[in-house]
Amino acid sequence: MKTILKLFTMLFCVVSFAQTTVKGKITDNTGLPLPGANIVVVGTTSGTITDFDGNYTLAVDQDPPFSIRISYTGFEPQTVEVTSNNQTIDVSLKEGNTLDEVVISASRTPERIFESPVTVERFGLKEIKNTASADFYGGLESLKGVDINTNSLTFKSINTRGFATFANTRFVQLVDGMDNSAPALNFPLGNLLGMTETDVLSVELLPGASSALYGANAFNGILFMRSKSPFDHSGISGYIKRGITSQEAAGNNDYTDLGIRMAYKFSEKFAAKVNFGYLKGTDWYATNYDDKDMPGGTRESNINYDGVNTYGDNVSTNIHVASGGLGIIPNVSVSRTGYREEDLTDYSAESVKADWGLYFRPWENDFEIQYVGKVGTGSTIYQGAQRYRIDGFSLQQHKIEVKNDDFFVRGYITSDKAGDTYVMDVAAPNILQAWKSHEDWFGDYIQTYAGAVLGGASEAQAHVAARQVAEQGRLEPGTPEFQEVFDQVTSDTNFLTGSAFKDNSKIYHADANYNLGDLVDFAEIQVGGSHRTYRLNSFGTIYTDATGPITYSELGLYTQLQRSLELNENLELKLTGSLRYDKSELFDAFLSPRISAGLTVNENHNFRASFQTGFRNPDTQSLYIGLETALGTLIGGAPDNGDRYVRDYGVSPFAQNNLGVPSTISQAASAAYNNSLFASIGTGLSNHSGGNGSNYIANSDYVKPEQVSSFELGYRGKIQDFIIDASAYYSSYQDFLAGEGVIAPFYGDVSNFDLTGYDPNNPATVAGLNSDTQQILAALQNGDFQAYQTNTNSSEKVNSYGAAIQVSTKVFDGFDLSANYTYAKLDFDVKKNPDFRTNFNTPEHKVKASFGKTDLFKNVGFNVSWRWSDNYFWEASFGDGDVPAFHVLDAQVNFRIPGLKSAFKVGATNLLQDEYFTAFGTGYIGSQYYVSWTINNL
Incomplete structure (x- = not known):
């Protein structure tokens, strides 16, 4: 060396x-x-x-x-x-007082956390070293107001103040100023392209709207991770963690996590560093086999069973309709026998990442030129609209930045590749189709059912016999025949026959900031701006880009003025005003102001108030997604999107024989926006007593930016030996972006849908309706429609409010004790808007506490962390369901051996082994037990 x-x-x-x-x-x-x-x-x-x-x-x-x-x-x-x-x-x-710690994110300039104009959370070196979580990223869950939803072992999604799924496009994650979002997905894959633990300098988190300084996507909050400079932290350091993950479904499995950092300061002019991280383990098995439509239902109790974590059984048909209306065939739906998720993945979890940087200070002062490169790849499970097996998915970034204490100018590119990623709940139906076509399977079922009934069997016995015959020769997992078809389907990017996810999208980003503090005396003034270009290239597997990449750009400019006024020797008032202008080539321009005031009293108390605004341009998926799922086709709301997604659909024999409709109809997904009804119409019609049918017409609006206005009050201070940090907020969302369930009939013009004179209990009244209405009712009755999940804006205002408080102190001669409570509440009339999905997805109450000491004995410390979450309802495109309340206890004991320049830690997460989950459809989270050795981590 x-x-x-x-x-x-x-x-x-x-x-x-x-x-x-x-x-x-x-x-x-x-x-x-x-x-x-x-x-x-x-x-x-x-x-x-x-x-x-x-x-x-x-x-x-x-x-x-x-x-x-x-x-x-x-x-x-x-x-x-x-x-x-x-x-x-x-x-x-x-x-010292923790209120004296310095943060940068709140105002884009160094300031004491005590004087920050808005709520900010900090996770520093001390917290990283003492976290009881298995890694520093998981340790962020101890912060007040923070939600971490566990998608899988290596993919956790961070959010604040609700409104999130795993595809969390309302929250931004930055590493040394670079957005970690995967271009194709528009959100970060946890810490896949993040940082190795030994290179983390600090982590800061701003909850709530941050658009005034950070742009469109910093809508619900923003996470800042800063790495160590090789000028300040040189040498070789590293860590290794070994242990097991333990889950009832998966058993005990080995777990390894290691990282190394090499940095060298060649002189006052030049320094360089390299980081490498590797993690390997077994993911949390997802084994929820409950019937989605019949709680507690099983394949044995429901002929139309569709399990949460079984796939392929969503292929369902009405066997009476499929038989051509044979009287002996009952008017019921039957589903195919699917495959369990564990049949479609090996649950291996892996992460490999590296980054490197060259840093040059030509004049041996704060002026610095740097190049940074990052690459990360891994295997994990991701749950979005479907369950994805992320296998070999890779991200890379390259950045050039010029900066000093007063300014920075940076430009970077982020690109991704899908690797061997595939969609499990698309793979299963296509495996079934490759073995025996759906038409042949249901044909065998109907024929056998009819023969069994004619032979004297009961309906239940006939259904059992029909399934047994239809399933003869089924491909069984673990056999060479199954594996051959599985490999074929998971490498095919045509979702009609395969399930492979293909992508090579990119983001090109540049931003700059200048602090005029050295030039202007009366206030600190900053100006800056950013420009971003998206290049979507999923080859038609996610977006409607089968014929070529989709590109569009966004521009933003901002300024901030900050001034402190000394009112008297005990009172100081700090005023901050920010304004940002943003323009996407797809939408009109937006202005995002932020004003705040902080009053410091006697250096021990700070009261703050702020009014913040934000806006969110529709993300890439809200604009250009075109993806078939179990809940229907997801279709983006850009005006030019739907016409690029055209599919052929089979039409029922009834429509062919009685309405003269061809056997196959081509429908563009734009029908979701110009010829659709609300998905709840099936329930609504049964109770309809006549009148105009316009209240059933959906025709979702094309998307436009979402806006938020947020008021916040806060207090930070020290009362005797207690450090208190409290805040409360009220946020009002306008043009709230979310999904809307609609159906587009294959025939009939919904603009003429008129139910005047219709009685659902008297079929004869149909004859008095206009032709389009008659056709639409026939389409609804015979399943001749396509379900869509559109991306659109709500005409209703969506509001939320909440509060958080943390109290920290030292007890028993130096033990650290901290506790926090978070309250979050959605204010939206769900019953009035049954087709609109807000995806609030956060518990109303959360409590977290920690207790520990860094020097319990000489070179020995410990920390215990506990958290409790109230029950809540999870709502997302994969599925909806209750998340029961849970509590988790993590603990660690650490000891240092100075002679070896080493620190050792023995820890466990979920020590009480009460398995839980944070989102409907994911695996239960078990326990992790580990021993770690960290050397020379300064």
């Missing part, structure tokens, strides 16, 4: 000529060393950090006297004067 570093030094010709050397040791007030403490020459960027034992050596090209500043997160900084060469300076830092 030393030889390699020497070669790099020669290559870049950067030699440092140190004239003054300072060394020493940094400890806390109990004498424990503080590894990773920063020592910086005041007025310069020259500095170093302490090693694992708290020791440091600082060599600078500067003659004494000069001052150095020593700082460490959670401790009060000290400034010491250097008066001679080879001076030894040992410093003991006093543990």
Whole structure:
């Protein structure tokens, strides 16, 4: 390694000529060393950090006297004067007030969290090292107001203040300023392209609308992850975690997580770093076999069974209609026998990621040029409209940035590739179809049923016999015959015959910011902007881009003014105003203002109030998706989208024989927006007593941007030994974006749908209706329609409100105790809008608490974390269902061995083994037990 570093030094010709050397040791007030403490020459960027034992050596090209500043997160900084060469300076830092911690995200400029104009959560190095979760990303769940929905072992979705699914397009995740969203999906795949744990410097989270500074997608909140600079944190560090995951359905399975960070500061001008992370385990098995339509139903009790985690049994038909109306065949629907999810995946979970960076400071000051590259690939389970087996899905990013303390200009590209990803609930029906066509299967069923009844069998016995005959020769999982068809279907990108997900989409993004603080005295003023271009290229497997990529662009400009006014020696008022202009080429321009005021009282109390606005351009899927699912075809709401999605549909024998309709009809998905009825019409007609039928006409509107206005009040402060952080908000959404269930009949013009004189209990009244209405009623009765889930805007206002409070203190001579409570409530008349889905998907009440101590004994610490979630209703395109209340206990014990520069941790998540789930349709979350070894992580 030393030889390699020497070669790099020669290559870049950067030699440092140190004239003054300072060394020493940094400890806390109990004498424990503080590894990773920063020592910086005041007025310069020259500095170093302490090693694992708290020791440091600082060599600078500067003659004494000069001052150095020593700082460490959670401790009060000290400034010491250097008066001679080879001076030894040992410093003991006093543990500080957590309100003094510095955040950047709230105002795009460093400020104390105490004075932040809006609510902000921080997860620093201390919290990362002490988290009881299996990794730092999962540790974010301890923050107040934060929801983490577990999709699978390696894919967790972060959200705040409700309105989210796993496809969480209302929440932004940034790593060193780069959006982690996968271009094809428009949301981040957890930490797939995130950070290795040893490279994390800090994590900040802004809940609520943040569009004024961060643009369209920062609608419900934004997560900032910052990495360590190789100028400040050099050396080799790493970790390895080994353990097991334990689940009743999956049993006990090995789990490995490791990462390594290599960084070197060649000189004051040049530094570089490389990170690598690897995780392998077994995913949480999804084994919910409840019938979607008949709670508690099974295949044995329901001939039309459709299980939550069984696929292929959604292929269903009315056997009376399919038989041509034979009197001996009952008017009931029957489904094919599907496959369980465990038959369609091996549940292996894997993540491989790497990033690298070159950092250049040509004038040895804060001006820096950097190139950063990232790549990540993995295998996991993703639940969106369907259940996806993400296999070899990859993301990569490349960024060039120029910055100093006052400005930055960056540009980056994000691209993805689908790998061998496939859709499990598309694969299963096509496996069945490849073995025996649906037409032949139902033909065998009907023929056998009729023969059994004629032979004297009861209806129940006839159904059993019919299924047995229809299933003869079925492809069984584990056999070579099944595997051959499975491989064929999961590699075929035509969803009519296959299930492979193909994609190579890209995002091109550039943004800039300038802080005019050095040029203007009366206030701190910032200006900035961004530009983004989407290039969607799913080859027709997600989007309606079968004939070629879809591209469109967005532009944003913003400014912010911040001014502090000292009212008297005990009162300081901080005013902040922000305004952002955004324009998508698809929509009209929008302005997003934000104003806030913070009043500091006696340096211990801060009261804040803010009015924030935000808007959200419809995401790529809301605009251009074209995807067939069990709930119907998902179709985006861009005006030019539906006409690109055209499918052929078979028509019932009744319509062919009595209405003269051809056996096959081609329908464009634009029918969902110009010739559709609400999906609830089937229920509504049975209770209809005549009158105009216009209240059943859907014809969803094409999408437009969603808007939010949010009022927030908050308090941060210290009362005796208690740190309190509390906030409350009320948000009002206009043009709320969500899905709407509609059906488009294959024949009949819905604009003429008129039920005047219709009596559902008297079929003779149909003859008095107009021709279009008669045709539409026939289509509804005979299943001659296509169901769609449209993307549209609600004409109704959607409101939500909530509050959160956290109290932290020290008890029993230095033990850390913290507890928080979060309340969230949806204010929307669901009964009045049964076809509109808000996807609020968050519990009304959440409670979290932690208890621990970093130095229980010398070099030994521990932490225990507990959280409880109220029950709530999960609503998403895959399916809807209740999520029962749950509570989870995580715990860890850690100990340090300074001589080995190592920290060891023994931990467990879900220690009480009460399995739970956070979303309808996912696997139950079991327990993780692990031992970790971290070395030289400063």
